């Protein structure tokens with residue numbers, strides 16, 4: 252009951268939104284599509300949930316073909332789109348009832364699966380969806396996507412615009428759903444969420460850059476990374492970018508992440524160069540690669 256994607260391509264006129272995408276999601280896996288805005292994540296979700304037809308390639312969800320079996324698939328698939336999945340003028344309860352009704356079921360019949368999530372918004376069941384907070388909207392949208400007991404769940408950027416506490420809670424809910432036997436494909440632009448998936452695909456400009464477990468992706472990072480800081484961040488970035496031996500330079504939180512082209516790189520030499528550029532309070536420390544660093548390297 253997994254997902255299989257084989258050589259899928261999709262263009263909007265001249266724009267290639269997806270180029271020859273292939274990957275497999277194993278039954279009961281929590282698989283992440285990680286990439287920036289415009290990478291093609293929503294296009295892929297719409298193809299896999301039978302709402303859009305690819306130009307080329309084939310895909311199956313829960314063993315069913317997205318083209319030939321499009322009606323059948325809809326029974327097995329839950330889809331939480333990034334935007335506009337709720338009726339803003341309907342209350343919490345009315346939204347859930349609506350989704351239950353179109354799938355020929357009722358809230359009572361499938362309450363067990365959504366219970367954990369729904370109890371948190373049940374006190375607000377008479378509130379219109381448009382008046383809920385971001386975190387509550389997300390819980391309602393997830394409840395609506397689950398109300399017909401899908402076997403495969405598609406979540407398109409479910410945590411975008413949600414506060415950090417609700418984001419963490421949301422990922423805990425996903426783990427519990429996975430334990431109940433649901434296969435999950437989730438997309439996110441947040442690199443820190445990648446570590447919470449069993450496997451991830453890094454995607455950019457409609458192409459997959461790498462597929463592996465988050466641990467393996469980080470392990471394969473080919474360079475030594477340095478956290479560099481100084482008194483003037485803007486000038487520091489410009490100076491590092493102008494350094495003849497730089498391999499990569501980009502801001503990373505309060506630091507700049509720097510890698511060098513040479514295998515015998517000596518940080519002291521870089522410090523001397525930066526001092527000559529009138530920078531002060533310079534610190535250069537080795538650090539560990541993250542998924543974001545892997546992404547930056549692959550996307551170069």
Ligand SMILES: Nc1ncnc2c1ncn2[C@@H]1O[C@H](COP(=O)(O)OP(=O)(O)OP(=O)(O)O)[C@@H](O)[C@H]1O
Nearest residue numbers: 263266268286287288289290291292293294295408
């Ligand atoms: N209906 C459409 N017509 C024309 N271009 C489109 C259409 N839908 C998407 N695109 C373009 O296709 C590319 C991929 O878009 P898509 O929405 O799939 O990416 P995404 O990774 O989900 O990003 P986002 O989070 O911004 O939605 C983008 O360049 C987008 O502008």
